[in-house]
Amino acid sequence: ITPTEPKHQFYFECTQTDTTESVTKLGLRLCNYLQYFRKMRELLVDLSKHGQLRSQEARGLDEPLENEQLGPNRDKECYRDGFIPNENGQRLIQEALQKIDVLVSSNFINKIPTNIKSCEDLVDIIKGTLMIIYPSGVTDEGLKEAINQAEDYSNGLYNDDGFINVESGALFFANKALTMRGETMKALNALENSTIKCIPSKSQTYAPRSHQDQNNAEMMRYVYMREQEKKKAELMTEDDVYGRDWADSNNLKKQLQGMGDVRFK
Known part of the structure; x- marks a missing residue:
């Protein structure tokens, strides 16, 4: 898959007997998953530096609200509580970040195909990491939503930047939607073990340009x-x-x- 952002490229595998519709949906789901992990990476980095998000009414305020405590590692915008994870928690976060980097970027460089299972496993790893750090539960609304709605993000059900609805989106090959090429991947007349480049799009009729x-x-x-x-x-x-x-x-x-x-x- 070759999105308009070159650094977001990745590989995935299919066969000639797979339908173009199933390949399109798989490619878009993987594209969404990788975008999801980029979003999750930012949230984990912020958590490790400045703690969890404050309540919505407290964000941006210099002083704590009644019954609210603030730690020493607050961010300049005063959005986070300043209580960062302990040393073991920081180690677990760094391990999760390394796994995200491998899936999001290193696999493409090393030509390692991405698959749904590796994405789902990484979601479970991130969930487990947060459960260990916060046994009583995460209060950070951004993290809670991202963790609980991972499946919806992978299907592109949110209108966030970079996510594509799996049902209405398309993969374009040679300026034409993959599903318009034929019923199965055999319609592309590609040899076994061939690599084809597809561009993900939110539209069935328009391939975005770089x-x-x-x-x-x-x-x-x-x-x-x-x-x-x-x-x-x-x-x-x-x-x-x-x-x-x-x-x-x-x-x-x-x-x-x-x-x-x-x-x-």
Whole structure:
């Protein structure tokens, strides 16, 4: 899978007899799981540095609420309680973070396929880690939601950035949705042990572009429109033609560098 963010690429395996629909759903679930672990990684790092999230009404307040205690490791935004896990808890968190890094990035570098079981096992490891650190339960709302709703996140049921609904999303291969290629993966006419690149998309009809591809497309469109304007200008005799934006040979460079004119209404 090759998302528009290159560092989010990963491998997974399928066979020629698998249906394109099942492969699409599997690929999107794995894509969601890896995004979920990136989100979980941030939460665990914040927990290890500044403790658990405070209650919603207390976040951002410098002083504690009634019956609230604050620890010495608070964050600048005053969102967390400042009580970090003990030494053993910190060790367990670091072990969980290392496992996340392996699944999210190292496996792709080493061309190791990702699968659902490895994702589900990692969710269980994170759950176990938090149960050991907080035997009476986690009070951090962000962590609680992420842990309890892992399955929903994997199916893309939340409209969070980076998650794709498994039922309505698609995998694009050669600018066409995988499911439109045929019923099974055999329709791709790929040899056994072949590697194909697919782009995950929230839409069945549109494959998202990388930022670089988008910039290139915008530049080509600008050049095309400028040439069209020049052709029209040849048929005009008014002096103000040469004052138009398209007549400035440096205008394209200025726009691409973010140096265009700034106007206030």
